[in-house]
Amino acid sequence: MTIKMNHSKKQAVTEFMLSRRSVLIKNMVEPGPNADELETILTIATRVPDHRKLEPWRLFVIQGDERREFGERLAAVKAQKEDITNIQINIEKDCFMRAPLVIAVIASPVEHKTPEVEQILSAGAVCQNINIAATSLGYASQWVTGWSCLDPAAQQAIGLDHKEFIAGYLYIGSSDEQPQDRQRPELKDVVTYWKAE
Ligand SMILES: Cc1cc2nc3c(=O)[nH]c(=O)nc-3n(C[C@H](O)[C@H](O)[C@H](O)COP(=O)(O)O)c2cc1C
Numbered sequence: 001m002t003i004k005m006n007h008s009k010k011q012a013v014t015e016f017m018l019s020r021r022s023v024l025i026k027n028m029v030e031p032g033p034n035a036d037e038l039e040t041i042l043t044i045a046t047r048v049p050d051h052r053k054l055e056p057w058r059l060f061v062i063q064g065d066e067r068r069e070f071g072e073r074l075a076a077v078k079a080q081k082e083d084i085t086n087i088q089i090n091i092e093k094d095c096f097m098r099a100p101l102v103i104a105v106i107a108s109p110v111e112h113k114t115p116e117v118e119q120i121l122s123a124g125a126v127c128q129n130i131n132i133a134a135t136s137l138g139y140a141s142q143w144v145t146g147w148s149c150l151d152p153a154a155q156q157a158i159g160l161d162h163k164e165f166i167a168g169y170l171y172i173g174s175s176d177e178q179p180q181d182r183q184r185p186e187l188k189d190v191v192t193y194w195k196a197e
Pocket residue numbers: 020021022023142143144145146167168182
């Protein structure tokens with residue numbers, strides 16, 4: 001594969017990256033990606049910088065009826081931890097039904113000379129690659145977290161090892177919404193052209 005892009009391709013990618021936006025889950029509807037598109041998203045997801053090729057992440061694809069099963073497991077954990085109403089339990093159960101497809105990105109850091117924080121950053125890159133891949137295919141996508149991401153009982157309920165946690169849930173669906181742009185930082189506020197004093 002050549003890594004040189006022709007001018008119009010380069011421009012298209014740049015324009016896409018300059019205008020890409022997440023879409024709120026509440027604005028997502030069916031359909032989600034088909035099997036081929038999902039494979040493309042997963043392939044791009046796992047094509048991330050990864051210091052010393054540790055692959056310190058894995059992915060759960062949650063779709064169809066499994067979305068409710070997943071939500072029910074987490075709702076049961078929440079009900080055990082807290083005094084919550086039936087309404088709140090039902091919200092937890094239905095949480096993953098809000099979009100046709102959810103990909104949970106699991107950070108799986110290992111003991112290694114590559115620092116743990118680098119491994120976790122690589123899992124973050126997986127999340128954002130999913131956002132970019134799904135949007136580039138015309139789908140709405142949003143990276144969200146929540147109480148279950150760092151909760152040991154929730155992690156156990158969904159089959160994670162003790163060092164693992166959820167770096168993000170990527171909700172993906174269709175949407176007619178053209179989200180307005182979000183205010184972005186002024187470069188001068190966040191960028192320093194570093195010079196020795
Ligand atoms: C680690 C992480 C967790 C996030 N969790 C949530 C969340 O739980 N709920 C939410 O509304 N947005 C959450 N966001 C923010 C959205 O994913 C997103 O950044 C925001 O909607 C604007 O995104 P855009 O710049 O892609 O348009 C999270 C972002 C990150 C990086």
